[in-house]
Amino acid sequence: MTRCSAAVAALALWLTPGAGMAQTELQFGHVGNPGSLFSQSADEFAKRANERLGDDYEVVVYGSSQLGSDTSMLQKVKLGQVTFTLPSTVMSSVVPQFGVFEMPYLVSDREHMARIAEEVVKPMLYPLAEEQGYKIIGIWENGFRQITNNVRPINVPADLDGIKLRTPKGKWRVRMFEEYGADPSPMALSEVFTALQTGTMDGQENPLVQIYSQKFQEVQDYLSITNHVYTPAYVTVSANHWQQLPADVREVLESTAEELQGYVYEIAAAQDEELLGEMEAAGMEINEADQQAFVDASGPIYDAFAEEVEGGRELIDSALELAE
Template sequence: MSVLFRNCLIAGVSAVICAGAATTASAQSLSLRLSSENPPGGNTVHILNRFAEHLEESLGDDVEIEIFDSGVLGNEEVHLQQIRTGQIDVHSTGSDAIQLDPKWAIFDMPFLFANRDVVAEILDGEIGEEMAASMREAAGIEVLGYGEIGFRQMTNNIRPINVPEDMDGMRIRIPGSETRALMLETFGAVPVDINFGELYLALQQNTVDGQENPLISIDAGSFQEVQEYLSITNHVYTPITLTMNGETYDNLTDEQRTAVEEAARAAVEWTRQNGADADDRLITAFEEEMEINQADIPAFREASQPVYDSVAELAGADFVERLLAAVEAAGE
């Protein structure tokens, strides 16, 4: 921990004032606090580590970086507040980004993306740029890039999930997203909002029957230890929205901004490749710990229309229409 930040804590001065002191301490030096509520092993922490490594390579002694993980600074909701106020400078957020900007509801549209190539074309193109501009306007946060949490799968302790009817009455943990809740309700499940850091215990104690996450996040949380069934659904794709506090970004020098953007791009690409590699590796590894089945995707897709309608209301009908057209064009 930097001397300046530690002394601010001891003195009881707010982190916002400390951040301002750190910015003015040296016009050319850069001090950043990076944080994720998730444990090491998941891409939301990996992306921060890769970002920091590349930034340090570019700026050398002119940058000082602190990285926090495992909820040391608070849960998901606390992090969303901290990135807005500048108590942290960089945050890697997943599904909870919808609480910052309703356009992120699009990532709860079931079976929107056929594969990672389509995802990359959409997020690295005009749609991704429009979303970044919207996030800055809605929450005062700069989007540095879109990494990967991944395609989400279902696990539970009751039965294999083949069709929506198999989920009837299942208590499934979700992150803080009303459209994710709607999706599960549409499939007959009972969504339960629980922070990621509390999920292992909730599964172990049968507070919930199951959860939905990408394979890499299931592994990072060790949920395979407390779940019997894994159903491959690929129902939604969740990006990592790598964000920086808007004031911090605006105060960067030209050299620092170039270094930050290059570091973000490298970190984004690393997580995308790591997510793809992890899917291939973990399917085999999980066969020894859970019963695995491939869900009936057409049956789930047929049941998903109410979710599309609700997302259009939240994210904007015109925006969703343009998104769907772009997805269709990307898949050609």
């Protein structure tokens, strides 16, 4: 098959209606389980978009890693085999500058993140994503991340010493936890429950809603509130294949993704409050970590990012300047 015919075949798959369906199916793949913020966000996006798209197109959501890991779905999006995906940390493995969101305690709250989205992500990071073949049409949320494990409560970085900690794929998260003294290993989200259950990993770090929806509270004893990183999530499509959709369809999808940002922030904040009680009821021991101790230990990772990533210092400074 020639490169041209392969591209045509991929586009045909991207825009072909499913069997027995009247509409063209626009697949939205993500790694979140039912009840997760990813699931709620993508389902609400599909509901709102489908109300406006008419009879020719339909957004269909495939969660729980049905279409693959974050990394594989990004590749499928680029090839035109999946329409949308919702990467978070993994974007830093595609565009190094997205690693700015791996910097601990960079984002102070969701209002700060909203300003960063408008003044840093869109003008500075969107174009870099397009250079790699991706178009971002919305900025949603993965959330403020916390640490769970089966060894001890984590109060200060020294408590992480020797703990085998699962992280998402992204070198800065790994380096951050190495700096704190842990033994971090990247792993696909779909593999984490078994790794925790069998002891292959002692712990992991994720937002509360991801922890709860993945049922990690069933195989973890300690939950430490560190808020060490805030991770956005990006509604991502293929820069090339996106242009093959009709202009009115693109407008509906892009405006719906944009307008959903406020909804995502609202339900995320509510879930952060509610889920602590659910975790405690599940038998987890919960502690508030000494966040200043983590901040104090984070200088080297900022310095390394600024030195190793082109434009890294400017990205850090631009984001921090937007804090109030």
